[in-house]
Amino acid sequence: MAQHRIVVVGGGFAGLSVINGLKGTEADITLVDRRNHHLFQPLLYQVATTVLATSEIAWPIRRLFRTRREVSTLLDEVTGVDRLAKTVSLRSGAVLPYDTLVLGTGARHAYFGHDEWEGVAPGLKTLEDATTIRRRILLAFERAELTDKTLEADALLTFAIIGAGPTGVELAGMIGELANNILPPEFRKIDTRRTRVLLIEAGPRVLPAFSEDLSEYAKTALGKLGVDVRLGQAVTAITEEGVTIGDSFVPCRTVVWAAGVQASPAAKWVDAPADRAGRAQVGQDLTVEGDNDVFVIGDTALVNQVNGKPVPGIAPAAKQQGAYVARVIKARLEGKAAPAPFRYRHQGSLATIGKRAAVIDFGRIKLTGALAWWIWGLAHIYFLIGTRSRLAVAWSWLWIYLSGQHSARLITQKETLKSDP
Numbered sequence: 001m002a003q004h005r006i007v008v009v010g011g012g013f014a015g016l017s018v019i020n021g022l023k024g025t026e027a028d029i030t031l032v033d034r035r036n037h038h039l040f041q042p043l044l045y046q047v048a049t050t051v052l053a054t055s056e057i058a059w060p061i062r063r064l065f066r067t068r069r070e071v072s073t074l075l076d077e078v079t080g081v082d083r084l085a086k087t088v089s090l091r092s093g094a095v096l097p098y099d100t101l102v103l104g105t106g107a108r109h110a111y112f113g114h115d116e117w118e119g120v121a122p123g124l125k126t127l128e129d130a131t132t133i134r135r136r137i138l139l140a141f142e143r144a145e146l147t148d149k150t151l152e153a154d155a156l157l158t159f160a161i162i163g164a165g166p167t168g169v170e171l172a173g174m175i176g177e178l179a180n181n182i183l184p185p186e187f188r189k190i191d192t193r194r195t196r197v198l199l200i201e202a203g204p205r206v207l208p209a210f211s212e213d214l215s216e217y218a219k220t221a222l223g224k225l226g227v228d229v230r231l232g233q234a235v236t237a238i239t240e241e242g243v244t245i246g247d248s249f250v251p252c253r254t255v256v257w258a259a260g261v262q263a264s265p266a267a268k269w270v271d272a273p274a275d276r277a278g279r280a281q282v283g284q285d286l287t288v289e290g291d292n293d294v295f296v297i298g299d300t301a302l303v304n305q306v307n308g309k310p311v312p313g314i315a316p317a318a319k320q321q322g323a324y325v326a327r328v329i330k331a332r333l334e335g336k337a338a339p340a341p342f343r344y345r346h347q348g349s350l351a352t353i354g355k356r357a358a359v360i361d362f363g364r365i366k367l368t369g370a371l372a373w374w375i376w377g378l379a380h381i382y383f384l385i386g387t388r389s390r391l392a393v394a395w396s397w398l399w400i401y402l403s404g405q406h407s408a409r410l411i412t413q414k415e416t417l418k419s420d421p
């Protein structure tokens with residue numbers, strides 16, 4: 001009898017978790033991803049802020065499954081799904097047949113109808129985004145050292161981060177750290193401690209997914225790093241000259257977008273209902289309505305928790321969904337009863353602020369400060385893949401902790417600004 005064909009699209013947390021859970025199953029598994037690597041997005045901000053190198057937080061997908069003979073990896077982009085014919089179309093022109101399809105294609109940043117802002121205010125989602133942001137941050141300091149114009153230097157030394165969720169807070173804190181504690185001895189003309197980091201948030205507090213006392217702690221810790229937190233203020237325009245917050249214009253040359261996400265077009269491919277963020281509505285077994293053979297999981301899926309709120313778009317949720325789908329597929333292939341409906345278990349929320357502070361919200365247990373920072377660090381090292389990465393990241397952090405030096409500070413690829421001569 002022909003093997004059951006499982007196509008998994010997306011080698012993110014969700015997709016990898018499905019394939020890991022299917023170990024030992026009699027099936028032909030094909031993993032399609034448009035990138036050749038799995039990326040540990042929670043540490044992307046550290047690449048953007050010169051702490052870690054790209055290869056420390058990403059792994060070639062093909063290598064991850066080298067010992068799983070039943071798993072084939074294709075570097076290609078899915079462009080559509082034909083549910084009637086049970087095929088997936090790829091950018092290369094190939095058409096992949098499936099018996100079971102799992103879509104875990106994640107999300108990207110959304111600019112709330114202002115896509116023209118993307119060029120000036122990149123979001124942080126891929127390694128390319130992280131190295132673009134890193135280049136812009138480092139070039140801003142270099143250009144400020146070169147210019148004789150005070151106003152231009154001020155604009156170059158002003159960084160605006162839009163959105164005060166964990167990514168915005170972590171970026172702002174780490175830029176503050178760079179400017180105040182890492183770069184000062186290296187520049188001769190400018191005092192990098194003059195740097196202004198603006199963290200702009202339309203909502204009433206930073207880290208809205210955390211409890212109010214932890215938000216307040218994070219805001220105070222950001223203040224100590226010189227970050228100017230602007231709450232309840234929306235950005236109305238972004239250009240190469242600066243950002244407009246409400247009616248007031250702030251000249252600045254580096255803007256990073258950390259607000260709003262848009263799911264991948266998976267809902268359109270399979271013709272499923274979607275919410276405003278484009279997430280495909282799935283049932284409690286994570287299949288799309290009317291088609292038991294198509295699962296949508298991770299950031300690109302919309303499924304409710306027991307309390308009626310949507311499962312959050314975070315890594316543990318994507319992993320839990322992937323593991324659940326593997327159990328459903330296994331049960332089907334082995335002719336066993338289907339597992340109970342998917343239930344998300346929240347394990348806690350963590351975010352860092354600069355080099356020595358963090359907040360951790362485990363519900364009843366809440367931690368702040370250096371202890372939280374150490375727990376945050378150990379948890380992230382634990383979740384990396386493989387001993388080499390764990391040792392490399394642990395060593396990079398220890399080195400920074402002891403020496404105060406960030407080593408991933410190479411400026412690669414060209415970047416031109418309107419103000420360049």
Ligand SMILES: Cc1cc2nc3c(=O)[nH]c(=O)nc-3n(C[C@H](O)[C@H](O)[C@H](O)COP(=O)(O)OP(=O)(O)OC[C@H]3O[C@@H](n4cnc5c(N)ncnc54)[C@H](O)[C@@H]3O)c2cc1C
Pocket residue numbers: 009010011012013014015032033034035037038039040041042043044045076077078079104105106107124125166167264297298299300313314315316318350
């Ligand atoms: C900067 C940042 C910081 C974060 N910090 C945290 C954190 O601290 N803690 C936490 O829990 N979560 C964090 N998250 C969220 C977490 O990373 C996501 O929830 C998680 O990655 C979702 O997993 P996923 O598998 O659904 O999607 P992803 O991990 O995004 O994977 C999707 C995969 O699909 C591939 N893909 C997309 N479209 C196609 C296509 N058409 N064809 C082929 N392949 C495709 C992509 O290349 C990618 O490999 C963070 C996210 C970001 C961006």
